[in-house]
Amino acid sequence: MATRTTGDKEPGRERRLSGRQGAGRLRPLLGPVTALLIAGLAAGCSALDGSLRVVWEAPVASSAMNYGNGAWLVGDMLVRSRYDAVTAFDAKTGKGRWEYAPPGQEHICAVSRRTADSVVLIARGSMTDAGCSTFAALDLTTGRERWRTPRTPGGDLTETFTDMVAVGGGIAVLRDADDMWALDDDLRPPNARPAVSGTKALRAFDLRTGAPRWTAAVPEICVPEQVAAGERQVVAVLACGRSELRLAAFDPADGRQRWTAPLGGRTTPAPDGQTTLLSAEPAVVQTGGTAEGQPGAFLAFGEEGKPTGRIETTGVYGTVQAHTPALVAVADGRLYLGAESRKREAYRDRVVAFDLTSSGQVWLEDVAIAGGLRALDVTSGRVTVLADRGSRHDGLDELRVLDAATGDEKESIDTGLDVDRAQSELTDLLVYEDLVVAVRQNSGAHPFSVYARE
Numbered sequence: 001m002a003t004r005t006t007g008d009k010e011p012g013r014e015r016r017l018s019g020r021q022g023a024g025r026l027r028p029l030l031g032p033v034t035a036l037l038i039a040g041l042a043a044g045c046s047a048l049d050g051s052l053r054v055v056w057e058a059p060v061a062s063s064a065m066n067y068g069n070g071a072w073l074v075g076d077m078l079v080r081s082r083y084d085a086v087t088a089f090d091a092k093t094g095k096g097r098w099e100y101a102p103p104g105q106e107h108i109c110a111v112s113r114r115t116a117d118s119v120v121l122i123a124r125g126s127m128t129d130a131g132c133s134t135f136a137a138l139d140l141t142t143g144r145e146r147w148r149t150p151r152t153p154g155g156d157l158t159e160t161f162t163d164m165v166a167v168g169g170g171i172a173v174l175r176d177a178d179d180m181w182a183l184d185d186d187l188r189p190p191n192a193r194p195a196v197s198g199t200k201a202l203r204a205f206d207l208r209t210g211a212p213r214w215t216a217a218v219p220e221i222c223v224p225e226q227v228a229a230g231e232r233q234v235v236a237v238l239a240c241g242r243s244e245l246r247l248a249a250f251d252p253a254d255g256r257q258r259w260t261a262p263l264g265g266r267t268t269p270a271p272d273g274q275t276t277l278l279s280a281e282p283a284v285v286q287t288g289g290t291a292e293g294q295p296g297a298f299l300a301f302g303e304e305g306k307p308t309g310r311i312e313t314t315g316v317y318g319t320v321q322a323h324t325p326a327l328v329a330v331a332d333g334r335l336y337l338g339a340e341s342r343k344r345e346a347y348r349d350r351v352v353a354f355d356l357t358s359s360g361q362v363w364l365e366d367v368a369i370a371g372g373l374r375a376l377d378v379t380s381g382r383v384t385v386l387a388d389r390g391s392r393h394d395g396l397d398e399l400r401v402l403d404a405a406t407g408d409e410k411e412s413i414d415t416g417l418d419v420d421r422a423q424s425e426l427t428d429l430l431v432y433e434d435l436v437v438a439v440r441q442n443s444g445a446h447p448f449s450v451y452a453r454e
Contacts, residue, residue, distance in 0.1 A: 056094030098143030147210025214255030259305030289322030363407030
């Protein structure tokens with residue numbers, strides 16, 4: 001949904017040339033190095049030449065809201081959500097599979113960050129005084145609701161819809177809290193209190209049937225603001241006493257609270273997006289860094305709530321582009337980040353991988369010079385990165401594929417395309433078989449653009 005100089009690399013590693021540069025340098029030497037080139041390809045490195053072509057694009061979105069947005073790759077389908085509908089496309093052909101629209105005048109106000117068992121959880125409602133009053137489990141294979149349950153809404157639009165719902169470990173977890181309690185006293189009605197007590201603010205249901213599983217008990221002065229679910233634990237960001245943020249973990253079987261850990265004080269009284277709950281397993285939270293230039297950190301916690309890592313948004317690796325969600329990924333116990341480094345007058349864009357159990361940097365790879373990172377994806381042991389090559393290359397993009405374990409380059413393609421085309425920054429990058437998918441959310445843009453290698 002954003003970089004390291006050659007001298008930063010480990011001894012013995014050299015930067016491979018991009019597609020067009022590499023082809024130009026190799027042609028005069030083809031005779032002497034043919035055997036070496038063939039050996040390199042056999043070892044798993046792809047040719048350094050090629051481009052991308054557009055396979056299909058979803059129709060341009062005529063309007064957009066800042067809620068209800070999501071995009072997922074489910075089997076052989078690309079699915080996108082927005083405030084007025086959820087739509088599925090065949091990933092290879094772009095043919096529409098199905099479309100789900102909320103009933104009446106309702107809007108989709110929130111969707112789960114991830115899917116589980118081909119199900120996404122949505123919250124919908126009239127977006128008026130009644131608020132977002134219904135939770136529903138949407139089957140992404142058919143586009144139909146499996147089940148629904150009522151929700152106690154906030155009563156107005158003061159509440160945040162970020163990570164209101166989550167799926168994982170065979171359950172759906174719902175946040176019932178009213179965030180009016182977090183507003184400044186001058187803006188709150190006299191004697192205003194949360195509409196839902198802490199003992200009813202977090203509920204879980206069977207993902208397949210909708211049968212109630214449990215209701216979590218959180219401290220009386222706390223209300224969950226964000227929730228994520230995994231196989232072994234459910235985690236929630238709690239806002240407590242209007243001034244403190246905590247992370248709490250619950251048993252997915254019965255909702256019993258296992259541990260809590262402090263996240264620090266909140267800088268404003270209302271829900272403001274200053275924290276982002278990135279993952280339940282391992283538990284990873286981004287604090288700050290949600291606006292360009294704002295300092296922040298990524299915090300990781302073990303299963304007993306003990307802090308296992310803290311990664312600042314600035315360091316020897318440069319400045320992490322934490323304000324761009326498409327450049328942040330958690331996978332296989334690691335945190336992958338797009339960053340920018342400046343040495344003298346040169347800017348370099350890079351990808352950095354960290355071990356979440358130690359905060360240690362595992363590898364760092366320069367991927368662009370004087371350009372800009374657009375998005376990255378971590379799938380099947382590979383990090384796919386899309387980067388702008390800069391104005392001297394007409395703003396065309398480069399696709400780099402790195403080994404997720406080592407950072408070694410596997411593929412480099414000068415795409416021959418300006419993927420962004422001034423439509424807005426990408427919100428996500430997805431990889432399906434040999435296809436690369438650019439995801440966008442704003443008005444006047446193609447929600448999906450699907451590219452193939454040539």
